[in-house]
Amino acid sequence: MLILSPHVKQAPRLIGALCVLSVLAGQAGGADGTKDDPALPIYPRTAQEQARINAVTAPTVDFTTPEPFEANQGGAGTVADTGDDTVFSLPPTTLPLNDRLDFELGHALFAKLWVSSPSSTKASDGLGPLFNARSCMRCHVKDGRGHPPEHPDDSRVSMFLRLSVPAPQTAALTEIEAYLADLDGPNATPRTRPAPGYGGQLQDFAITGHAAEGRMEIAYTEIPVTLADGEVVMLRRPNYTISNPGYGALPKDLQISPRVATPMIGLGLLEAIPAADLLAHADPEDENGDGISGRPNLVWSEREGAPMLGRFGWKAGEPRVEHQSAAAFHGDIGISTPLFPTTFGDCTVEQVACRTAPDGAGDVRGDEIDQSGLDLVTFYARNLAVPARRDVDDPEVLRGKEMFYTSGCASCHVPKFVTHRLEGATSTPQSFQLIWPYSDLLLHDMGPDLADNRPEGRATGREWRTPPLWGIGLTAQVSGATTYLHDGRARSLLEAVLWHGGEAQAARDAVTVMSKSDRAALIRFLESL
Template sequence: MWRYKRPPAARNGWLLAGLSLIGPAASGHGLIGADADPHLAPAPPSAAQAVRAATALRPVRDFSGPEPFEANPAGAATVRRADKQAFAQPAATLDFESELDFRTGKSLFEKLWVSSPSSTLASDGLGPLYNARACESCHIRDGRGHPPAQGEVPVGLVLHLSRPVVAEAVGGEAGVARIPDTHPIAPDPVYGRQLQTRALRGLSPEYRLSISHDTIEIPLAGGARATLRAPHYHLNDLSYGPLAADTMISPRAAPQMIGLGLLEAIPAADILAQADPEDGDGDGISGRANIVWSMTYQRPMLGRFGHKAAQPSLRDQSARAFADDLGISTPLLTAGWGDCTAAQAACRSAPHGDADARVFEVDATGLDLVTRYARNLSVPARRNPGDPQVLRGKQVFHDTGCNACHRAKFITHVLPEQPAQSFQLIWPYSDMLLHDMGPGLADNRPEGRATGQEWRTAPLWGIGLTETVSGQASFLHDGRAHTLLEAILWHGGEAQPHRDRVIALPPADRTALIRFLESL
């Protein structure tokens, strides 16, 4: 395995095995996987490639002009679009056959599912309880979801549910109990893993959501003031009785879809080399890796996807979304009723789309095509990276310490079987680790190794096109922030000193910082 930075094994005791990550307390369970994630099959870099990587990853020192290749955040896969379809483009490096698979996966991603039984057997199986009829409904043009307007049924925002349990209570379910230092959780006994806002005829949606807000005023240096809105979520008209007394709720806005295959292709060792869970260097930043169970590979792996890095691969992530959001079965999550629990007998006994020759409502081929679609959505090129105000904002970004978590660049694995993601210099502006973001953003709901105050550093690439693509600007895990400045001002915990430096900036520097972020 290629490691251009010293792996952290000596510091944190973790054993690295390609993309598998198994702690010493788990090694006795025989969970150590193969040398690499099977679908990646990385090759070692050549000596020349290693030299190029070391040169490309040097920290920036000169802010007088853009860095080499900075305008291409997805490397050779970068696309030249800045309109509302900017996030929906295939990687520029796809060959003809791969682009055909991409287009087929896109059709499945955009498909409107219908209830069973139906004459359109390839499209039935929706629900019976669900949040959306299509993946595209939540990820608007492959961009971010957002909270609902007053009186609107939410689509791009869902409420996750879980209850704390002792490890023995989950037994070996999904291998969670065998991952050290994790927080075992279980679904709500009646409502499952997620609340559904829609239902097929004859059934009732699980609840109706309303949101109220408290207003928080933040004075800024220079005399300006910023206004934050703290959301409160109200669960009305619960159709199947109350939630369990200890059920925890976490609102989650659908994230943007761009560059996911490149994030999946970052060597795990290079992500873990930045982890400092005990803050050994005393800089106040203690990024931690989430270690989660892979349904696809039946072993613990580094979590990469989702707001708390709770999914290890795009295939796992896609199957989970099909089950929880649409009520669609796949070879990984086989229940035709999706997230319905045993307490919801009418849902479980309703017709499902897996009674025909498909076996699953989305079979292995369909799941793989949707996964390939997600893997090959590219990232749009930077806008005006050489603009003097953008360059000043980039320097402010570094001077205030934002780059401590929002790491600018990585180089992906050498992947002979995935040339579109192979050996690319990418600029996601994320370290892919968990960080304590303080009580203001806390959902108080653990997930894997993540605590109730920890979130994965969100990639910033494409963030300046959020409103263009999605129709409105909304940021953070629940979409509460309507501007990039609001998103910064919600940062607490490890990021509190950096947020305070932004507050204290001269107005011109604060404007330059936002201009830089808008260029990403």
């Protein structure tokens, strides 16, 4: 549920929408308006605590020295850099000893390879019949960032294509679709539908006896960008096609959105940021005139049976870590869970053989992964620790931090928050932590160059969630490649910045006119995160 704190100032339309959300959720919020997720055992903040939080999360104006606790990006549970590719796969240092076994069991399920049904390994069957990967770890390798294929034989397993078609204007909307459309009035973004014969994403693998849906193909066009000092940076613009379609002609109005797997670190901390604190950064009508119009994505929670604030995914299309995990089991692997109990995954009504294939559910086992298994995977995902910053007191890094602020990057990549105070020992790593994710988790119009032209929830085809930046400097160490943005088109952090447009155009332009030394300092700062 979503309830606004009294101190949060929002556009009237947003306030009204979120008040309706709180009624739909059917939950009573605390007096301070921060009890926004019934699954979180929250202690309300006192007025004194809120004053301390406001002070500690205020933007810094001193770039001569690091801020207190700045190196501990993930709060008290921050882990040291291991120097190898395991640094994203560690539990927080504050995870109670009694919970370490659950973390390891969750890791085992996260890495588990599923097989097709029927199988003698009854605890592992149910794969597909159509799928993108056989395990969570195949996409989130070492719990890190995915990447696009760089040559024809390169793996496509950590990247896939979302698919949809525009909904006919005469199509009946579901209750939630109608509600979300009402938030934006009669000119709301048209709803989408799964692509006939192909569903909500292109699944490029299939079990024996079934055809894969097709193969993602990427062609790049090189685009030179000349900076103010004469340096030329080559950007690559991707074009996506689908070869070898396995289930008939692709719809002529097919909408395609490429997505690489996102890093897994810090998800539980992001989940524990009070909704009111995120909404305090929303300005959908740009009332302050700074050109930044962050909007929350409001999405349906299968667990709550109500709209919630979207926090996860490239367009903030998932409300909670559990929901994101269950959706990935369903769409990426074809495994049923209590939240998504269909055993055939993303197969459409036209894919009859897929829908009638043997599955791994049963009277004893229930869903192909039951609630206890889903809880373990969720626990693992929720408790992957954030690594410590490096070189926080380096003069060049501090200069780059100043460039980050003065160019306007911090307007969307909000540096710091304090999480809810949570009850219970299992909530220790996420409870009342000063964290540095460098994100507001809101939607922003990023301009036509990054647009996928495919709406998701309330997100338009030009809007993307601000991705957290913590850990971004360890991308090569963990993933073995440096590719950034939702489709991995950027091969360097500078390329990623130069693709920014829309609300980020002014910040992008500020980077292009920086001196070479200031631009290098900015990159050094990002690499320290």
